[in-house]
Amino acid sequence: MNQRRVVILALVPLFALSFLVAACAPPAPTPPAAAPAAPAAPAPKAITKIKLVVPQKDAMATGGFYAIATNKGYLKDEGLEVEPVYTRGGAEQVQVVVSGEVPIALQTGIASVMGAFVKGAPVTIISSADIGSPSVIWYVKADSPIKGWKKELAGKKVGYSRPGSGSHMAVLDLIDYYKTQGWTPPPVAVSTGGMPDTLAATLTGQIDVGWTGYPVNMDQFEKRVIRDVFRPMRDLAGWDNLVVRVNFANSNWLDKNREVARAFLRAWKRATDFSYENPREAFLFLSGFVGTPMESDFVISKYEEYQPRASQSLAPRGSYDLAMKQAIMGKFIERPLTKAEMDKLFPLAYIPK
Amino acid sequence: MDKGGVRGRALVLPGLIRRARGIPRRVGGVALGRALVIPVFFLLLEILVRAKLVSPLFVAEPSAFIRALVVKMADGELLWLTGRSLAEFGIGMAAIATIGLTMGYLFWRFPVMGGAYEPLLGGIMAAPTILLYPVFLIFFGRTAGAIIALIAIQATIPIVLNTRHALAEVSPTFIKVGRSLNLSERQLFRHILLPAAVPMVFAGLRLGIIYMLLGIIALEYIIGIGGLGWFISEVGYRFDTPALYAGIGMVFLVSVVVMYGVNRVQRALK
Secondary structure, three states: OOHHHHHHHHHHHHHHHHHHHHHHOOOOOOOOOOOOOOOOOOOOOOOEEEEEEEEOOOOHHHHHHHHHHHHOOHHHHOOEEEEEEEEOOOHHHHHHHHOOOOOEEEEEEHHHHHHHHHOOOOEEEEEEEEEOOOOEEEEEEOOOOOOOOOOOOOOOEEEEOOOOOHHHHHHHHHHHHHHHHOOOOOOEEEEOOOHHHHHHHHHOOOOOEEEEEOOOOHHHHHOOOEEEEEOHHHHOOOOOOOEEEEEEEEHHHHHHOHHHHHHHHHHHHHHHHHHHHOHHHHHHHHHHHHOOOOOOHHHHHOHHHHOOHHHHOOOOOOOOHHHHHHHHHOOOOOOOOOHHHHHHHOOOOOOOO | OOOOHHHHHHHHHHHHHHHHOOOOHHHHHHHHHHHHHHHHHHHHHHHHHHOOOOOOOOOOOHHHHHHHHHHHHHOOHHHHHHHHHHHHHHHHHHHHHHHHHHHHHHHHHOHHHHHHHHHHHHHHHHOOHHHHHHHHHHHHOOOHHHHHHHHHHHHHHHHHHHHHHHHHOOOHHHHHHHHHOOOOHHHHHHHHHHHHHHHHHHHHHHHHHHHHHHHHHHHHHHHOOOOHHHHHHHHHHOOOHHHHHHHHHHHHHHHHHHHHHHHHHHHHHO
């Protein structure tokens, strides 16, 4: 039997079956009588889709606030649909924004943004993101002979995420402190990438001192696998009002989307406020986002200690002198920026009241 | 009648001179093209970047990165980093050449072993073993040893496979000639098998070199330790585009020198 006949013979029962099913199907329900016309609902807000760089997504100030803003509908209220793009911090996300691939990046070390700006990259800081960096903690293994950060870190390998990040600036400041005190040799800065990579590197002895950002690895502190040895805001001078990390945007995109940037920051502020008013619910959102339970009583009890509300202010405080000094130490800039340059880089025009 | 005349002789003369000097016409053109391609490309790029048709944030003017290359070499930084990468490369190549040639010979000498392991090696060669770097960092620490050990796994395989095939595919006629001259097994290997296998063995060594060099630079970049790869990563993060291209240029120069050296060795062995 030739192939064509086989196909036809196979299709005929199929068509027959479909007619049979249609014939036996219940009649379509009659539509209800038309209700009286309701007043016209307001036209839904047009949705603007944007991408957002979310570094170290396990942290409350990045993945957490994003999860809150999405799940509580704050972004939708502002007419935004945000797609996250994940990085491991520092200048890695500056490259993504400068290339135009993603318009806004969160929690980026101010040194790397300054460095890109002076080289003519189209970057504009839209808000402060982390003042003082109280949530970043340097730790050692519980059985490490290192007990404190003064002198004992001489010659030791101290981790940070990526060049230009807030953690990088903290380590550079630590090294500078050692040099001014005459403690030699100074610690050795080692880029270890994300927090899970850094924990593995510390526990396996690749580096002596690892870093983490609250609330990641809090369970390790609670189980006494690791212990806190250095926190820049607690241990180094000048960090109280230091703008360590910023939220920034691609300037070319920003020129055409100023209101979108303002809308994003309004939603972000609402998410930030929600996290402090409802910490348990906030951590549940974070846990759902990262897929790991993070809402333990221990973690929640440490929220205000490791991430005080004032540190999450979108408006900067104090001067940028220390930030510029750190950027020069890291070779991101060769000289301090002038006031006019800082005003151009960080115009303060997008911060919600 | 003067066929061709003065003009005809003028057209013919350059060809005659080339032939007299033993330079074929084709070779002269190739050499000229080779000499001109890079300067012409650089000139074009210089114009495009200066005219801002290409963003200077991502592509440096050739004049800027050549200047950066010279400055970085003069202050010793780039030379030291290059030396470090070359040291890793040298140690790695010594290891993979020794292991690769030995294993290739054994796989040829004992065909059952070769038949059993060759498909597995082929699979490993195609796999992205570079992703195992976190495991190697645990075993070897954040040291050059981790980089060399990981890259050596993949770089050894083409040497093993090519060596085995090179020896297996030596023409039986050559072997018959050797046997008819009553050569011992050792003499047969030394004077017939080995010279016949050299081209294919070197093809395997070249592949091994490529894997080794690329892998070392890539892992230095990813892990953030070592020489040229680390340098490219650092200056890239600082948006120092001229230095970035200087680093890439240095990698290119190292590759050219290494491959030239391999070709010279191969010619000498022939």
